[in-house]
Amino acid sequence: NAGVTQTPKFQVLKTGQSMTLQCAQDMNHNSMYWYRQDPGMGLRLIYYSASEGTTDKGEVPNGYNVSRLNKREFSLRLESAAPSQTSVYFCASSEIASVGELFFGSGTQLSVL
Amino acid sequence: QKEVEQNSGPLSVPEGAIASLNCTYSDRGSQSFFWYRQYSGKSPELIMSIYSNGDKEDGRFTAQLNKASQYVSLLIRDSQPSDSATYLCAVKETGGFKTIFGAGTRLFVKA
Numbered sequence: 157n158a159g160v161t162q163t164p165k166f167q168v169l170k171t172g173q174s175m176t177l178q179c180a181q182d183m184n185h186n187s188m189y190w191y192r193q194d195p196g197m198g199l200r201l202i203y204y205s206a207s208e209g210t211t212d213k214g215e216v217p218n219g220y221n222v223s224r225l226n227k228r229e230f231s232l233r234l235e236s237a238a239p240s241q242t243s244v245y246f247c248a249s250s251e252i253a254s255v256g257e258l259f260f261g262s263g264t265q266l267s268v269l
Numbered sequence: 270q271k272e273v274e275q276n277s278g279p280l281s282v283p284e285g286a287i288a289s290l291n292c293t294y295s296d297r298g299s300q301s302f303f304w305y306r307q308y309s310g311k312s313p314e315l316i317m318s319i320y321s322n323g324d325k326e327d328g329r330f331t332a333q334l335n336k337a338s339q340y341v342s343l344l345i346r347d348s349q350p351s352d353s354a355t356y357l358c359a360v361k362e363t364g365g366f367k368t369i370f371g372a373g374t375r376l377f378v379k380a
Binding site for chain 2: 187189191196197198199200201204206212214215246253254255256257258259260261262263
């Protein structure tokens with residue numbers, strides 16, 4: 157019963173480096189999401205995929221790209237990391253986007269120096 | 270910009286008391302409302318969903334919704350130290366797929 161699995165759990169990057177955060181769910185959910193969480197600001201939606209084959213911008217998409225590789229996997233890419241992208245990143249999934257009940261992965265702590 | 274507002278706290282209650290957490294939202298057409306619990310260093314966990322006006326009870330938790338006042342609350346009865354966490358209010362936007370979160374209320378339950 158893995159649920160939503162994110163890798164890596166921790167990452168330190170230098171400004172300008174790139175990396176991809178991986179997310180996979182085994183609940184046969186249709187919708188997947190990427191959020192970032194910063195102190196005092198709650199969870200902010202970066203990108204989401206309402207169904208396989210679709211992706212859309214959330215509240216804070218600048219500096220990020222996503223790929224819905226298949227129904228199970230949804231990756232988040234930072235092409236040129238900036239210190240402002242230092243955050244905790246959570247992947248989530250839901251059975252269908254119209255319901256909105258989210259199940260979260262364990263998170264990735266990212267620091268950009 | 271659709272918003273979800275919560276008092277950041279911390280809210281401190283003694284063990285066995287009722288903890289009352291409140292949330293207001295700006296999207297008048299929203300139909301789906303959620304409470305998540307997040308322990309320090311962990312990911313959010315869904316604890317309550319509510320879709321219609323009134324109260325919904327699940328064990329020691331009661332969610333209350335008043336759409337006319339755009340107000341959602343969570344009551345935790347017989348609070349336990351293990352309830353100490355940050356509680357996030359979340360609202361799904363009208364006609365879309367995005368869920369907007371409040372910044373959360375930190376709850377401390379003193380033994």
